[in-house]
Amino acid sequence: MRGDSGAGGDLRFTDEKDASRYTLHRGDALVSVLDYNDDGRSVAMTRAFTIPTYRGHGCAGELVERAVAHLEAAGDREVIPVCWYVAEWFDQHPERAGILRARTA
Template sequence: MPTRPGIIIPAVLFASWADKGLALVVMGGLCRIVSARVKTTTPSHGGRNVEGMTTSTLASGFLLTDEKDASRYTLHRDGNLVSVLDYRDDGRTVALTRAFTVPTFRGHGYAGVVVEGAVADIITRGDRKVDAVCWYVADWFDAHPEHAGLLRVR
């Protein structure tokens, strides 16, 4: 059975269709419209499983959050979501799959900040290797050879 056409929101970058087209799930708090079809979250993580998250405050007003239930690190600055780093964790290796910065905040190095925070978190845990799947993450590791020992050997 094909899915029904739904609402298209081109400005929302973290959107995926769920429940055979009956619901639009918007992650990252980018959509502020309240609707029965749209699930939104705010940087305060209202309605989310806060127990499964790790937060740390960085310098200059940054807030880095490991949203374990969404398998991503998020970076907020002054209450705004600025960058996201998606990952897959299999218990031995954390595959950093995609670094993304919201277009209006690009050009300020926020993707580097979220990758650096994620790497620091993985080092602190001390029980995982990193697989740099995303090209940006691979370039970040090339620019920071002091963390090369953290990379998984293929």
């Protein structure tokens, strides 16, 4: 990813709304998937998965980064980090917490 020669900068981000998932592709190859549920007010990010061949190069982190940026740009959804990886990503990026749905007791 950014500055990582292992993943490269030739990754394409897509929001496959019909499949409720964000994806990263390198060429025609699927690299990483982030499944979600969108209820019109919030997006529950439920599972991040990277194809084993591409693991260890920051692909899942890049995918979460791009998905969060996509949602921030739209400005009409909050994120619920159901997936442990997404929750840890937000822990490592507290500056992005403004998009998180506030927790209720």
